Amino acid sequence: MSKSAAKKAAGKMAEKVVEHTPEPVKEKVKDKVKEKAKEKFVEGVQDKVESGIQSKAKEASEKLESAKEKNADKVHTKAEEAKEKVQDVLLSVREKLGNAKEAGEEFQKKISSSNKDKSRLKGVSDLKGVNDIKSSNNIKSSTDIKSSTNIKSSTDIKTISSR
DSSP, X not given: OOHHHHHHHHHHHXXXXXXXXXXXXXXXXXXXXXXXXXXXXXXHHHXXXXXXXXXXXXXXXXXXXXXXXXXXXXXXHHHHHHHHHHHHHHHHHHHHHHHHHHHHHHHHHHHHHHHHHSOOOOOGGGSOOXXXXXXXXXXXXXXXXXXXXXXXXXTTSOOSTTO
């Protein structure tokens, strides 16, 4: 006998039993069947809801994980690009500073060589001031001029050996 045939036979037997049972028992059986049906229905619905929620949560977590991985890849690529750009900028700045240094050194050489080539020009510090001009007090008088009597003789001159 197949399952469907067994179900049909069981269904027919149940109908015969229900027809021959007294009313108070039928009511109790109906109530029990209703309660059991409710419980089974509620359990089925709960299982479906729980499985649905779990599947939705799983899908959401998978989507979040994939989005997280994509963002991580984007961040790493952007960081690499930024690093390369910064290195390029630093290298160009380094080259420009080197060029500026060389230009400054050449400028200094040109200035110093132009000073050597020309006769030295007097600067502000080389000019004499008012204090450097001799006054009448600084001029020697006729009494200060040495005469022939003031000239030392050869005996007055100390020699190296006499010291």
